[in-house]
Each structure stands twice: as C-alpha cells, then as structure tokens.
Amino acid sequence: MPVQAKIGPSILNADLSNLAAESQKLLDNGADYLHLDVMDGTFVPNLTFGHPMVKSLRNKIKTAFFETHMMVQNPEQWIEPMADAGVNLYTFHVEPVQDVVRVSRKVQESGMKVGLAIKPGTEVQDLEKYLSIADVVLVMTVEPGFGGQSFMADMMPKVKWLRENYPNLDIEVDGGVGPKTIHCCAEAGANMIVSGTAVVGASDQSQVIKELRDVVHSYLK
Numbered sequence: 001m002p003v004q005a006k007i008g009p010s011i012l013n014a015d016l017s018n019l020a021a022e023s024q025k026l027l028d029n030g031a032d033y034l035h036l037d038v039m040d041g042t043f044v045p046n047l048t049f050g051h052p053m054v055k056s057l058r059n060k061i062k063t064a065f066f067e068t069h070m071m072v073q074n075p076e077q078w079i080e081p082m083a084d085a086g087v088n089l090y091t092f093h094v095e096p097v098q099d100v101v102r103v104s105r106k107v108q109e110s111g112m113k114v115g116l117a118i119k120p121g122t123e124v125q126d127l128e129k130y131l132s133i134a135d136v137v138l139v140m141t142v143e144p145g146f147g148g149q150s151f152m153a154d155m156m157p158k159v160k161w162l163r164e165n166y167p168n169l170d171i172e173v174d175g176g177v178g179p180k181t182i183h184c185c186a187e188a189g190a191n192m193i194v195s196g197t198a199v200v201g202a203s204d205q206s207q208v209i210k211e212l213r214d215v216v217h218s219y220l221k
C-alpha cells in the first residue's frame, strides 16, 4: 500500500500538567497521531515521563494512535508496560540495543508496531538488516533529548536513501520540523512528520498541521 502523509505532534514542549487537554486540542486540530517522547536521563540527558503517564493519557483519550519515542537505554524493559498502557507504535533507538531483531519481535508479540530510530551520528545502512521487521523508521533530525533545536538538513540523504530503496516504508522525521523545513523532508521522502514547538506553539495549530500535511502530500507519488 502506498504510504500516506501523517502528522504527529510531539507534546514535549506542551503544558505537561495539562497533557490530556493539550493532546485533545492537537487531535481536534487535525493531528493524525500523538508522538510521546519518553526519556530516561541515561540514553539522553533529559527526563520526561513513563508508562504511568501514558496510561493515564490513554484513559482520557480512547482512540487516538499513540507512538512512544523511547529515548531510553533499555527499551526492552518497557515493552510490556507500554503495551498495557495502550501504545500503538513503539519506536526505540537501535544504538544501545544488542539484539534489535529480538526486541522488535517482542514489541510485535505484545501487539504494538515497531519503529526503529537512529540518532544523527548513526548510518542509515546500519538499519538495513532490520528493515524487513520494522513498520517505521525514524530518522532523527536533531540530537535527541530536547525540543526546539535546529533542524539538521544533512540528515536528508538518509531519508532519500530509504525512500529510494523502500518505496512503501513509513519514514518519520523528528526534530526542528515545521513549515520552514517541511519541504526539505517531504522532498527527500519522509511521510510521517513529528513536529513539536512549530505546532504546539502555533496560534493556529490546525493551519500549521494542514500545511505540513499538504506539503508532504504534494511530494507523494
């Protein structure tokens, strides 16, 4: 099936004390899914939230598609709790994982889709041996850890390579993506767009989400 344009706002820089309302607002404004940034203070130098918070959010928001972006040292540890919390797509970084295939299988056995993420310093070809098992590949366009950083355009060759070789793969970009950088991502072949500050901080979220989706759509064959 051909890939579709999907916009997944990152709630990292939203008012986390008001997460359910902030998330619902993004969905009402046209978000296709929610990108939930989980950080453990070890894999990245920052700390956010874990499965109890995701489960509470799921209790308030029953049907939306949830992706957790696991910026954690031991993603295997959180598979079951996140599946139980109602996560749909479990995206983890391959860098600290010894047996990516085994962890991916566990994710799928627990009923979630598998996303494989790479940091800017990781070669995209390192993922090739796992692409038959991955549902999504996430190419980071900033160093993971913080919202509001500048987009790294030099990551686009990774996206291009993936799109050229895997026309039906869901390719996600994350970090510094907004109306100014979306053309670059869409042209390279990204179809799943994470956008934090550019969407959450917008005075008209629905307009920005629509703009991002329209640009991606215009490049999809």
Ligand code: DX5
Residues within 6 Å of the ligand: 010, 011, 012, 013, 035, 037, 069, 142, 143, 144, 145, 146, 147, 148, 149, 174, 175, 176, 177, 194, 195, 196, 197, 198
């Ligand atoms: C960074 C996170 C991103 C971040 C995106 O480590 O993975 O999801 O929140 O935020 P912006 O779009 O502001 O860079």
Ligand code: ZN
Residues within 6 Å of the ligand: 010, 035, 036, 037, 069, 174, 194
């Ligand atoms: Zn993220």
